[in-house]
Amino acid sequence: MPAITVADVTTLARIPEPGPTDLDRRVRSVTTAPVGHEGEGFPVRRAFAGVDLRDLDPFLHMDQMGEVEYGPGEPKGTPWHPHRGFETVTYIIDGTFEHMDSHGGGGTIADGDTQWMTAGSGLLHIERPPEALVASGGLFHGLQLWVNLPRAEKWVEPKYQDLRAAEAALLTTPDGGALVRVIAGDLAGHTGPGSTRTPMAMMHATISPGAQLRLPWRRDFNALVYVLSGTGSIGPDGQPITTGQLVVLGPGDVITVNGANQQESRLPGLDVAVLGGLPIREPVAWAGPFVMNTEAEVRTAFEDYQKGKLGVIPATYVPHGALGGASS
Numbered sequence: 001m002p003a004i005t006v007a008d009v010t011t012l013a014r015i016p017e018p019g020p021t022d023l024d025r026r027v028r029s030v031t032t033a034p035v036g037h038e039g040e041g042f043p044v045r046r047a048f049a050g051v052d053l054r055d056l057d058p059f060l061h062m063d064q065m066g067e068v069e070y071g072p073g074e075p076k077g078t079p080w081h082p083h084r085g086f087e088t089v090t091y092i093i094d095g096t097f098e099h100m101d102s103h104g105g106g107g108t109i110a111d112g113d114t115q116w117m118t119a120g121s122g123l124l125h126i127e128r129p130p131e132a133l134v135a136s137g138g139l140f141h142g143l144q145l146w147v148n149l150p151r152a153e154k155w156v157e158p159k160y161q162d163l164r165a166a167e168a169a170l171l172t173t174p175d176g177g178a179l180v181r182v183i184a185g186d187l188a189g190h191t192g193p194g195s196t197r198t199p200m201a202m203m204h205a206t207i208s209p210g211a212q213l214r215l216p217w218r219r220d221f222n223a224l225v226y227v228l229s230g231t232g233s234i235g236p237d238g239q240p241i242t243t244g245q246l247v248v249l250g251p252g253d254v255i256t257v258n259g260a261n262q263q264e265s266r267l268p269g270l271d272v273a274v275l276g277g278l279p280i281r282e283p284v285a286w287a288g289p290f291v292m293n294t295e296a297e298v299r300t301a302f303e304d305y306q307k308g309k310l311g312v313i314p315a316t317y318v319p320h321g322a323l324g325g326a327s328s
C-alpha cells in the first residue's frame with residue numbers, strides 16, 4: 001500500500017484532459033527488472049537493467065527496494081560508501097530508512113518521504129533501517145533513483161534535501177480514478193518539492209482498477225513508466241504491463257496508463273513511478289559509485305576516495321548495537 005493516501009480524492013486539483021491534437025506517447029520497449037540484492041543484502045529489482053543509457057538520460061539507475069516484509073532482526077542497509085558526480089533520490093513508500101553522510105546531511109524518512117542527495121564533488125554515506133525497526137522487523141518498500149549531473153554540476157558542493165510526504169503535490173484525474181503524487185517537476189501548474197539540477201519530473205501514481213490516467217508530459221522530456229505493483233496497460237495500443245516492468249515511451253505530449261479491472265485484493269490498484277527529464281547528452285563514464293564524463297575522472301574519484309578526500313565517517317555516527325540495543 002502506498003503511504004501517501006487521500007481520504008477523498010475529489011478534494012484534489014484535477015489533471016486537465018489532453019487537447020485534441022496532443023499526441024499519445026507510444027511504447028518503445030518493455031523490460032522486466034531482474035531481482036538482485038543491494039548493500040548488506042536487501043532485495044531489489046533493477047528497474048533499468050537492459051535499457052540503453054541514452055533512453056534513460058538524465059537518469060542512470062533505479063532500484064525498487066522490496067517490497068519485503070522483514071522478520072525481527074532481518075532489516076538490512078548499506079555499509080558506508082562513496083559517491084561522486086550524480087544524485088541519489090530515495091523515496092520510501094512503506095517503512096522507514098535512515099541516511100547519514102559525511103557532509104552533514106542526514107535524517108529519517110518514512111511512508112512517503114524522500115531524501116534527495118546531491119553527491120556532487122563527493123561524499124560518503126550510509127543508508128539503513130533504524131535500529132528499532134531492525135529489532136521489530138516490518139514492511140519495507142521504496143525506490144532509489146540515480147539522477148545524472150551535467151559536467152558543469154559534477155563538482156558542486158554536496159546537498160541534502162529532506163522532502164516530507166505532506167509536501168508532495170497531489171492531483172487526481174477528472175473522474176477521480178487516479179492519485180498522482182508529484183515529488184519533483186510540474187503537473188498542470190502544481191510543482192513537487194524536489195529541487196532539481198536539470199529539468200525533470202518524478203511522480204508516483206495509483207490508478208484504481210478500471211481507471212485511466214492521461215498525464216500531460218513535456219514534449220522535450222523522455223518518458224519512463226515503472227510498474228511498482230499491479231497490472232494494467234499503457235500507450236495508445238494498450239500494451240499489457242505488470243509488476244517490475246519498465247516502459248520506455250516514444251515522443252509525444254501525453255502518457256496514458258490504464259489500471260486493469262482485476263487487481264490482487266491486497267493492492268489498491270496499479271502503482272507506477274513516472275519519470276522524465278531533459279536529456280543531458282554527455283558522455284557517461286561510470287564505475288561503481290562514481291559517474292563522471294571520462295574514465296580518467298572515474299580513476300581520480302577512486303584515488304580521491306582512497307586518499308580520504310571524499311570525506312570521513314562523522315564522529316557522531318553510532319553503529320547499530322553500540323548502545324546495547326536488541327539488534328545483532
Ligand code: MN
Nearest residue numbers: 081083088125
Ligand atoms: Mn548510496
